Amino acid sequence: SPIVFQTEIALNQLSFRYDSATPWILKNIDLSISKGERIGLSGKTGSGKSTLLDIIMGLLQPIEGNMMIDGQIINAANRRSWQARIAHVPQAIFLADTDIESNIAFGQSKPDIERQRVRKAARQAQIADLIESWPQGYQTRIGERGIKLSGGQRQRLGLARALYKQADVIILDEATNALDMATEQAVIHTIHALAGDVTLIIVAHRHSAFTNCDRVYELIDGKIRLIP
Numbered sequence: 001s002p003i004v005f006q007t008e009i010a011l012n013q014l015s016f017r018y019d020s021a022t023p024w025i026l027k028n029i030d031l032s033i034s035k036g037e038r039i040g041l042s043g044k045t046g047s048g049k050s051t052l053l054d055i056i057m058g059l060l061q062p063i064e065g066n067m068m069i070d071g072q073i074i075n076a077a078n079r080r081s082w083q084a085r086i087a088h089v090p091q092a093i094f095l096a097d098t099d100i101e102s103n104i105a106f107g108q109s110k111p112d113i114e115r116q117r118v119r120k121a122a123r124q125a126q127i128a129d130l131i132e133s134w135p136q137g138y139q140t141r142i143g144e145r146g147i148k149l150s151g152g153q154r155q156r157l158g159l160a161r162a163l164y165k166q167a168d169v170i171i172l173d174e175a176t177n178a179l180d181m182a183t184e185q186a187v188i189h190t191i192h193a194l195a196g197d198v199t200l201i202i203v204a205h206r207h208s209a210f211t212n213c214d215r216v217y218e219l220i221d222g223k224i225r226l227i228p
């Protein structure tokens with residue numbers, strides 16, 4: 001049956017490697033995240049953080065062990081219903097060669113876009129002032145025939161897209177590392193203050209991104225450990 005997500009994300013003795021000829025990236029991971037919790041995840045480059053996120057999002061399947069949402073294993077039949085609950089800001093944000101509002105209301109066709117919601121998401125992601133300073137505002141084209149954006153501007157658009165989605169689960173993968181500290185803190189505080197029981201998983205190198213997290217973990221040698 002479809003995933004609703006009411007209680008818990010659980011990784012049980014979960015191990016993963018990309019190929020049987022390559023080393024295990026994740027080894028016997030046990031992790032439980034309750035709905036509404038805010039979790040930080042750190043670890044050296046290449047330690048497997050993005051891989052772990054891909055597993056949580058159902059994009060990769062565990063080789064050993066499993067992941068359950070409310071006690072249900074994610075499979076081909078329920079994967080999409082789980083993914084529909086998640087907003088993910090990846091390390092490299094894909095921006096379509098179209099206008100700003102279509103990039104924030106990603107996947108929606110022009111008539112379906114809710115303009116007030118786009119503006120709210122842009123404000124929450126600290127990018128509204130910039131967009132509104134352009135002559136064409138939210139209709140400004142980006143990409144080949146439009147404006148070029150800096151790394152931090154792209155990142156804030158990625159955050160606005162995630163906030164527009166109004167998802168139950170927000171997953172940030174190094175999503176604030178190109179922002180200055182004040183802007184990062186403003187975005188993080190907004191996300192923590194979102195209405196409802198939003199579950200948050202933040203991957204970062206900079207520990208400033210973990211402000212207000214309930215728990216912070218480190219991935220090291222394929223194992224996950226709680227940072228005291």
Ligand code: ATP
Nearest residue numbers: 018019025043044045046047048049050051052091
């Ligand atoms: P970073 O902080 O640099 O983003 P990370 O902790 O997110 O690193 P991952 O991207 O999860 O690390 O990568 C973990 C390991 O898996 C690395 O050794 C990487 O080379 C390897 N890896 C990642 N993606 C693939 C893939 N698609 N196929 C094979 N190996 C991969």
Ligand code: MG
Nearest residue numbers: 049050051091
């Ligand atoms: Mg990564």
